[in-house]
Amino acid sequence: MREFAYLRPTDPAEAVQLLAGAPEARYLAGGTNLVDLMKLGVERPRLLVDLGRLPLGGVTPTEDGGLRIGALVPNADLAADPRVRAAYPVLSQALLAGASGQLRNRATTGGNLLQRTRCLYFQDTAKPCNRRSPGTGCPAREGVHRDLAVLGASEHCVTTHPSDLAVALAALDAVVELLGPDGARTLPVTDLYRLPGDRPHEEHRLLPGELIAAVTLPPPAPGARCAYRKVRDRASYAFALASAAGVLAVRAGRVAHVRLALGGVAPKPWRAWTAEQRLVGGPADEASFTAALEAELADARPLRDNAYKVPLARGLAVRLLCDLAAKGADR
The missing domain is CATH 3.30.43.10 (Uridine Diphospho-n-acetylenolpyruvylglucosamine Reductase, domain 2)
Structure with a gap:
């Protein structure tokens, strides 16, 4: 040791x-x-x-009607918080899908966001890995990559980000509060992570010494419903093959507000900006949802053994949006 x-x-x-x-x-x-x-x-x-021992716990309301979540709040406590369950069920669902009960009791909000990839080559120090040892190569591209990325990857790294929580927070427009040697600053959670490009060892945008102090959620969008869905190899305690977090408000049969993020398909939580832009103002129906997801996934670059992730992610996100639209219509 x-x-x-x-x-x-x-x-x-x-x-x-x-x-x-x-x-x-x-x-x-x-x-x-x-x-x-x-x-x-x-x-x-x-x-x-x-x-x-730091005072970085607690879930507290913000002045504008949102929530501030301390970085040291355990995943189990956050998933069970009545305010989260009522106003942000997508967050509670993502946390409960993320790990075993024992791990949720220990894992923290900040730590969950900064967890590292579970790629087999990254975890095996006897093998090369650009993310662990820059310049050594990415054997996953020709090797075992069934679980790895189809979006946002590069020739230098095809890993996926493992966090379910981060996917839900991306769909909620969450902001992370950072504390560093030069003081405090904030970043949208969608900007916290870097795509690998030719520097896959640079995983996030934290400066030296910075820590996550809290995560802030804006107030829920009026009339919006939200949910999280995850596909995995077994019923529990498994990382996502594909996941989707969605927030949707429908008025008079048309999309008034939408946020969508995908997990298990990219090196970071994948905010579906293209799909969202296509959906706003359009009909809230399966055909429109499908067309938007096809546009979002048009740039997917699957490898030999993970092409199944493209239709899987598309179908999962479309079904999620359809269910949210149906629930919204009942209000």
Whole structure:
């Protein structure tokens, strides 16, 4: 076992300074991903900065009618929060689809967003991987890639982002609050992640030492319904082959408001901007939903063994939107 130092600051600014001054340090929250990667030898920090004593918990209402979720709120608590279940059921559904009960009790909001890929080559230090060791190659392209990306990938990396929570937050227009050495700033959750391009080891837009302090949700759109759907290899505790988070408001049979994000198909939560633009103002029916998803997926570039993800994602998202439209019509 490689030795490492372990510190438990009680002030967020102290935690930021500890990490900013130590390139081989890592923040530790629930540890459900980091500890596994340390056991595999993928992560080899010399310092762990435990965030558990920081005042970054709680779910509180915002002045405009939204919610502010502390970065250390456990996934189980967030999924069970009555305000989340009532106003943002897509978020609760995504969390409950994401892991076992034991993991949800430990995993945190901030840590969930920053979990790393489960690509087999990334997790095996005996194999090359551009995301883990830049410049070594991406054997997944010709190797085992059934579960990997069909959108947003590159010749250097075809991984998928594993978070269900991030997909739901992308559809909710959530904003992350960041705290770093230069102070606080915010980013839309859709801007938190980077596509691999030719630098797949740069996974997100956090600056050195920055931590996620909270996630803010805007108030629900008037008349909108929302939901999360996920397809996986087994009924529980499995990562998405494809998933969809949708928010839809229908008035007089036409789409008044729509947000759609896809999971399991790209290196980051995939906000379906093209589909949304095509849908707003149009008829809320299966034909329109299908045409919009076909336009969204037109740039998909599947590999040898994952072409099934394109019709799977399309069908999943279309069925989700149809169900939301039907529920909206009952109001």
